[in-house]
Amino acid sequence: MLRLYHYWSSVCSQKVRMCLAEKGLDWESRHVDIFAFENYEPAYTALNPKAVVPTLDHEGKVLIGSNTILEYLEDVFPNDTPLRPQDPFARSTMRLWVYNSEELAHWNVNVCSHNLRHAKRMDQRCSHEEQMAAAMKCPNPMIALRLKRRLEVGVSVDEENEAYAKLDCLLDGMEKQLAGGPWIAGSAFTLADIAMAPMVNRIEVLTRPEMIAPVRRPSRTGGSASRHGPAIGPRSRSRIRTPRIQ
Numbered sequence: 660m661l662r663l664y665h666y667w668s669s670v671c672s673q674k675v676r677m678c679l680a681e682k683g684l685d686w687e688s689r690h691v692d693i694f695a696f697e698n699y700e701p702a703y704t705a706l707n708p709k710a711v712v713p714t715l716d717h718e719g720k721v722l723i724g725s726n727t728i729l730e731y732l733e734d735v736f737p738n739d740t741p742l743r744p745q746d747p748f749a750r751s752t753m754r755l756w757v758y759n760s761e762e763l764a765h766w767n768v769n770v771c772s773h774n775l776r777h778a779k780r781m782d783q784r785c786s787h788e789e790q791m792a793a794a795m796k797c798p799n800p801m802i803a804l805r806l807k808r809r810l811e812v813g814v815s816v817d818e819e820n821e822a823y824a825k826l827d828c829l830l831d832g833m834e835k836q837l838a839g840g841p842w843i844a845g846s847a848f849t850l851a852d853i854a855m856a857p858m859v860n861r862i863e864v865l866t867r868p869e870m871i872a873p874v875r876r877p878s879r880t881g882g883s884a885s886r887h888g889p890a891i892g893p894r895s896r897s898r899i900r901t902p903r904i905q
């Protein structure tokens with residue numbers, strides 16, 4: 660039995676849900692409301708000491724970190740939908756982009772999501788004092804101190820501009836990769852596409868959706884699909900696009 664602890668709009672949770680869907684695996688859902696700070700509760704941090712989603716429990720084996728979970732699912736369920744290329748170079752490209760999805764995409768998408776989305780959701784649920792108390796309860800200082808600073812001063816315009824500039828550079832790199840694709844790591848849909856798709860999807864609902872407009876970055880939306888054949892895979896994936904999730 661696979662049990663996934665996740666939050667519906669969390670981009671890291673989306674990565675794992677996409678992988679489970681792609682592999683056609685059944686899983687049990689444990690929804691963790693991160694805007695009610697359920698992820699800071701001892702019952703959850705006993706499973707995930709980093710106090711973030713997702714967490715996967717596979718028959719008592721508990722895994723944290725979306726990228727680790729993706730690789731684990733591929734190792735344990737390689738079946739007929741392999742999501743890791745055989746070729747060592749393509750595999751290294753895949754790993755680079757899985758890494759980019761966390762190190763570059765997620766971090767900066769998180770910065771750009773705060774004022775627009777996260778702060779509003781938290782304000783709807785809890786008073787400022789309750790949010791501060793929750794931050795103090797979080798056992799992971801990286802998350803706790805970040806939230807505390809954001810509750811005190813928000814995310815500045817400079818910080819947001821810097822994050823958008825980094826995302827722009829990352830998207831340039833992804834566009835180049837996809838031009839040689841049709842997928843990020845070459846001819847096959849891999850964990851790299853799964854890891855990046857929710858990040859691109861999130862950028863679409865932030866304040867600068869023009870960053871991923873088809874005129875600007877045609878490969879992302881399948882503009883070059885005719886050169887490579889139809890941009891549809893076994894589960895009707897359309898290149899890097901995923902359904903719009905708010």
Ligand SMILES: N[C@@H](CCC(=O)N[C@@H](CS)C(=O)NCC(=O)O)C(=O)O
Binds near residue numbers: 710713723
């Ligand atoms: N490196 C982790 C990052 C997980 C992460 O930051 N998840 C976010 C949601 S996408 C979260 O749980 N945030 C809760 C919080 O900051 O309190 C992973 O890839 O799983």
